[in-house]
Ligand code: SF4
């Protein structure tokens with residue numbers, strides 16, 4: 510019988526360094542993200558984009574504070590329970606399944622990502638995490 514794929518906690522453990530919350534990283538927010546975050550902050554969702562975002566083309570991304578961090582970074586994420594989908598997914602993003610090399614690129618910027626595992630283990634684990642209901646993994 511095939512062994513179980515590695516679990517999320519075997520591959521990644523956030524060190525809370527905040528490095529991924531710094532710089533113009535293009536954290537896109539969806540309409541659903543905006544609705545959830547505005548409700549959490551008890552603010553008007555119609556004011557969310559002008560107050561907390563910059564535009565990247567036609568899409569809103571979270572703005573940076575003067576210190577270069579995301580506007581919601583306060584030593585920890587101020588909106589952690591409702592943070593945007595992009596932040597919740599990290600580092601198990603669908604783009605990994607197009608090119609596993611992205612894992613190693615991301616690991617250079619994120620000390621929580623483990624790299625001492627084979628590509629085969631990584632691919633199997635990432636598929637199981639992103640598609641948890643696919644029993645053929
Ligand atoms: S860079 Fe990685 S370890 Fe640091 S806060 Fe972000 S996810 Fe966590």
Ligand code: SF4
Nearest residue numbers: 530579581582586596
């Ligand atoms: S929303 Fe939170 S987790 Fe996402 S970039 Fe901003 S501070 Fe970091």
